[in-house]
Amino acid sequence: MIAVLVLLLSSAFCTGYSRFFRENAPVWKTNTISPQCQNSLDLFVMNLNATNEDNTWALRMLDASSKIPVGLLYYNFGELGNFKECVEIESATDHVAGKYCLGNIEVNSTAIDDQSVFIKNHMFMKILLTKLAGGVKTKGNPTLAICIPDNCTEGDAKQLMSNPQLGIDVQSVMCQTAGNVYPELTTEAVAGLSVLSVIIVVVMISTIFDLFYTKKSATVHHQLLLAFSLYTNGKKVFETSRRPSNLSCLDGIKVISMFWIIILHTYSVYSSGPVSNAIDIVNFTDSLISMVFINGDLACDTFLLVGGLLVTYVFFKRKNDVDMSVASIFKHYIHRYIRLTPALAGVVLVSATLLRYLGSGPKWPYIVNSFEGFCKTYWWSAILYIQNELNVDKMCVGHSWYLNIDMQLYIFSPLIFWLLRNRVRTGIVILIFTILLSMAVSFIRAFDNELSGVKSTYYQKSSSDAYMNTYYLKTETRAAPWLIGVILGYFLTKKELMEAKLSKKIVIAMWLLSATVLLTCVLGGHSTLRRPEYFKLQNSFYITLVRPAFVLAVAWIIWACATNRGGLVNALLSLPIFQFLNKFIYSMYLVHVTALYMIVFAYKTPIYFNVFNLAYWFWGIFMCSFGLSIIWVLIFESPMIAIEKILLG
Structure with missing residues (x-):
């Protein structure tokens, strides 16, 4: 034909x-x-x-x-x-x-x-x-x-x-x-609708009970019922507090990182969609500004840094004595699982049972085959956070790889806490050695598989599958940012370190060094790695060093802001708008990729690519994801956080 x-x-x-x-x-x-x-x-x-x-x-x-x-x-x-x-x-x-x-x-x-x-x-x-x-x-x-x-x-x-x-x-x-x-409802779709309907009914009953039943008591049953109230949860979610915190800069860092991730995915998905001017994408990808889009995956390393920081900071700030009993460790794991899983399970449920009914278009079967097909088969590995090791080529909710790495590293946190509490020097040495070991594994994987340092490049020596499966999605190669966060989180709890005096010259030098490292990590690979010729050693060193270097620069920003050396940067990162948006970051991360693919793959005509349209698409995807994240927070995240507090304290 x-x-x-x-x-x-x-x-x-x-x-x-x-x-x-x-x-x-x-x-x-x-x-x-x-x-x-x-x-x-x-x-x-x-x-x-x-x-x-x-x-x-x-x-x-x-x-x-x-x-x-x-x-x-x-x-x-x-x-x-x-x-x-x-x-x-x-x-x-x-x-x-x-x-x-x-x-x-x-x-x-x-x-x-x-x-x-x-x-x-x-x-x-x-x-x-x-x-x-x-x-x-x-x-x-x-x-x-x-x-x-x-x-x-x-x-x-x-x-x-x-x-x-x-x-x-x-x-x-x-x-x-x-x-x-226009497909008929399948058994799986009916089951998915039934589960969501039950959740919605419970939310409605809880909200009505909260608004109109005045004889509330402090019994567990009443508290559990109130946990699903839209009114109570909405008040908590939409209010911002002015409580002083030396880590308020994390709100801005996480929100900006989420923006960056959405920009990356918007660029990646739209440029691979039905485009009427693909030659402009080729030219844009060869430009320096494209590196800002292409290297958006560094924001995931920022999330890993913040994840390791917070789990350590909260643990040592909350406890004078580390309780290492089996019951305490079990509670530690249950807390994390309950915090992450309900919202993820909601995305898995929709992807596996209802996604095919939410749109149509020439490329819509891709949504059905990838999102729905993979989630029907591997839903269990998604909620067990083992997909990046078990079914890496067929991941349900593919961007949940970050949660897999975070959860797998979290498993080792009790051992790390014990070391930092009882053998602090030994613990720090072991953490640094593990960081270096992870970097060494990254170098070996990159060298052996001839990986390209810049992931989204048309000059890749190896396939993108090799990059993803041997390096990008693996815990052993992505552990360094999380472990750096653990060390930073521990140092932030030490008063003597927080109050240590640094000269103004050193502070200025550190800020300049941090800014230089950040710019180098984002832009540095453009002229050296984006060539038809493949330089094995340069690409391997870039892959090994770029993420640890980037998070070390971000770590300085956090440290400076936490120790009153942040100035205007800390003021900007601590704005109330970031505190508000930060409450929706996790759910936004979960839903934004599905929303993005649903929009792009429902297009029935080619689109025209340029930077202005890319900005337009970004804000559309962001607002759509933000709207969905509000729903996800109110019916999945907030109720389970309340239930966990009631049952586990």
């Missing part, structure tokens, strides 16, 4: 689409096309010949299929046809309905020089095919859509769209009919 599209360039304007398909119907009479599909295609040709204007389903299928778009040499590779027109086609007379199929075009460069007279005489198409085969540096392949009768299979669609003689193959074909776009 791609051959048909190639021919359309010259034939469509001369003879018309209908005549062309009538004359080339024998192309479909092959053994590779199923009999039922051949019969439907015969009806297709007959319908093109028909003069009945009320029964033009074949012409509508042709109209809904991809045509050669303008700007192909400008990498307009996001052709999607007309999705809605196709799936709404239905002929009661011929018993035919529309099936929309989308595939990715791959071109074999060895087949281009030995082609038919047609290609040799049409230089434009040869240039185009050569560009397609020449390693176009875009994220994803060009897409091609075709609308065919619903009796045809995905295999039939692949055969119709491919043309071996032109070296063109179409892969990853996804087909949809009206039944997929």
